[in-house]
Amino acid sequence: MDLRMFIWSVLMVTEKDMRIYYYKGSVVIFGLLFPFIMFLTFFIGRNLDLILFFPGFLGMMLFFSASSTGPLITPWEKREKTYERLVSLPVVIESIILGDILSGAVFGFVITTLVWIAGSFLLHLPLANPSVLIAALFLGSLAFAALGTLLSSPATNTPSNIMMFSNLVRLPLIFVSGIFIPLSQLGTWAWTNMFSPLTYLVDLFHTAINGDGVYSPVLDSAVLISVIFIFVVAAKTIQQHNLLSGR
Amino acid sequence: MNAIEAHNLYKSFGQVTAVDDVSITVKKGEIYGFLGQNGAGKTTTIRMLTGVLIPDSGTVRICDMDILKQPLEAKMHMGVIPENGTVYADLTAEQNILWTAKCYRMDRATREKKAREILIRLELDGRKDDLVRTFSKGMRQRISIACAIVHSPPVLFLDEPTTGLDVISRRLVIDTVRHMNREGSTVLITTHNIEEASALCSAISIIHKGKIIATDSPEKLRKLFDTSGFIEISFEQKITGRTLITGGISRAEPLGDKWRVYTDDADRAVKDLAKIAEQNNLKIVSVATSTPTLEQAFIEMTEGA
Numbered sequence: 001m002d003l004r005m006f007i008w009s010v011l012m013v014t015e016k017d018m019r020i021y022y023y024k025g026s027v028v029i030f031g032l033l034f035p036f037i038m039f040l041t042f043f044i045g046r047n048l049d050l051i052l053f054f055p056g057f058l059g060m061m062l063f064f065s066a067s068s069t070g071p072l073i074t075p076w077e078k079r080e081k082t083y084e085r086l087v088s089l090p091v092v093i094e095s096i097i098l099g100d101i102l103s104g105a106v107f108g109f110v111i112t113t114l115v116w117i118a119g120s121f122l123l124h125l126p127l128a129n130p131s132v133l134i135a136a137l138f139l140g141s142l143a144f145a146a147l148g149t150l151l152s153s154p155a156t157n158t159p160s161n162i163m164m165f166s167n168l169v170r171l172p173l174i175f176v177s178g179i180f181i182p183l184s185q186l187g188t189w190a191w192t193n194m195f196s197p198l199t200y201l202v203d204l205f206h207t208a209i210n211g212d213g214v215y216s217p218v219l220d221s222a223v224l225i226s227v228i229f230i231f232v233v234a235a236k237t238i239q240q241h242n243l244l245s246g247r
Numbered sequence: 248m249n250a251i252e253a254h255n256l257y258k259s260f261g262q263v264t265a266v267d268d269v270s271i272t273v274k275k276g277e278i279y280g281f282l283g284q285n286g287a288g289k290t291t292t293i294r295m296l297t298g299v300l301i302p303d304s305g306t307v308r309i310c311d312m313d314i315l316k317q318p319l320e321a322k323m324h325m326g327v328i329p330e331n332g333t334v335y336a337d338l339t340a341e342q343n344i345l346w347t348a349k350c351y352r353m354d355r356a357t358r359e360k361k362a363r364e365i366l367i368r369l370e371l372d373g374r375k376d377d378l379v380r381t382f383s384k385g386m387r388q389r390i391s392i393a394c395a396i397v398h399s400p401p402v403l404f405l406d407e408p409t410t411g412l413d414v415i416s417r418r419l420v421i422d423t424v425r426h427m428n429r430e431g432s433t434v435l436i437t438t439h440n441i442e443e444a445s446a447l448c449s450a451i452s453i454i455h456k457g458k459i460i461a462t463d464s465p466e467k468l469r470k471l472f473d474t475s476g477f478i479e480i481s482f483e484q485k486i487t488g489r490t491l492i493t494g495g496i497s498r499a500e501p502l503g504d505k506w507r508v509y510t511d512d513a514d515r516a517v518k519d520l521a522k523i524a525e526q527n528n529l530k531i532v533s534v535a536t537s538t539p540t541l542e543q544a545f546i547e548m549t550e551g552a
Binding site: 001002005006008009011015016019020023080081082084085087088089090091092243244245246 | 258260262291294297298300301317318319320322323325327329331333334335336337338342346347349350351352389394404
């Protein structure tokens with residue numbers, strides 16, 4: 001397969017997703033409003049240190065924004081029957097998966113970067129490790145965009161079913177990933193956080209902003225890279241199976 | 248070189264065999280019809296030919312490129328109008344065409360020029376900036392066609408392109424298919440509309456229960472059943488079908504204000520009908536003999552299979 005043709009096909013899928021899905025109601029609600037409201041729910045009325053909490057907020061913002069478009073795209077296209085048209089264009093299943101991931105990652109990256117810039121101006125946030133911040137934004141957006149695409153892979157043409165399913169997976173993760181309670185203060189529940197990929201992203205943000213990460217940034221990055229790989233392979237396996245079974 | 252070559256395609260869904268050992272060869276420049284009843288396996292076959300569905304076994308080559316081994320290269324050579332002619336409802340008519348053209352790696356100037364030409368040809372230039380979601384079914388189908396032909400594909404697949412369309416849209420679709428064929432595109436069209444297939448195609452395959460039961464030109468398929476014909480006759484008076492059954496007429500059925508009588512010997516049947524009219528004091532308003540249509544050939548084949 002011609003590599004340039006393949007890259008072009010990925011970019012075309014991304015362009016289409018950006019034009020169509022960034023403005024969908026569920027993306028705005030679950031990708032933008034939901035993390036803000038969630039944060040305010042936990043923050044308002046408590047005497048909490050905002051700077052200590054900001055890495056967790058950034059992690060949650062990136063997690064929800066990057067994983068919000070993926071679950072919508074494939075079920076929406078299957079319902080509208082545009083998926084069949086897309087597959088008949090010069091694209092392959094890998095271009096569709098990577099294109100969907102890229103569109104989710106760009107959405108998450110841009111939104112979270114804007115939130116970080118606003119936070120830096122308003123709260124005078126520290127920045128202990130700029131390169132770790134870039135790595136966190138880059139790897140986190142790809143990892144959770146891949147999660148979004150994986151969640152949309154089961155054969156269904158009902159977007160609301162997948163949105164419900166994706167929230168069932170996403171919501172528990174924010175409680176065990178050191179967002180509202182720093183990892184160092186989780187105590188006897190600390191063992192639960194290691195199973196959530198979000199833990200490692202939040203830890204990277206802690207290292208980047210306050211310099212108080214629990215794990216080494218190399219370990220955090222390695223886990224996120226592994227997660228990207230696992231999610232992409234799983235999404236490809238499921239979508240390939242769908243293509244074989246005609247669903 | 249053949250434009251489309253499929254060998255021994257097989258696809259089953261659970262216990263149901265949708266396509267059973269289907270092989271198709273479409274010569275360059277041909278308009279090839281794929282005719283069958285609903286559920287016969289037409290759409291499953293076209294989905295395998297276009298790379299939308301992976302066959303359980305068999306091979307597909309488009310312009311000598313294997314659709315499974317060189318999917319991007321093969322797809323660059325084809326345009327597809329899927330069943331229901333779906334396009335992106337949240338994009339405008341022009342955005343749909345331009346984005347599709349970009350997928351085929353056309354440069355900006357060419358894709359804008361082609362989009363303009365096609366929008367005019369399909370009588371949609373006045374609505375080019377409107378979202379497709381505001382369009383009627385016929386207009387959406389025309390946008391679907393515009394997307395499929397924007398890169399002047401060597402091979403064009405159309406899956407039931409005129410189903411449910413109004414007369415104007417239908418005419419535009421048929422004219423566009425003919426135009427694309429004149430411009431050098433090979434066309435494979437699936438349909439259950441026999442008249443359409445007969446008028447458009449130079450070769451037809453009839454698929455029934457997942458198997459191809461006949462492949463030939465429309466004329467030759469019709470000739471296969473040339474041993475029987477029918478006569479359409481109308482009388483000024485009302486009659487019953489029994490009145491018309493004689494030695495040379497095997498069956499009579501009402502057809503609006505006429506009767507269609509089936510016979511193996513048209514000359515003898517006409518004489519018999521004249522005799523019946525005279526005996527019963529019936530005044531003949533009109534009489535016309537006819538040879539079997541492709542529709543009859545199709546019914547005979549699928550009922551016999």
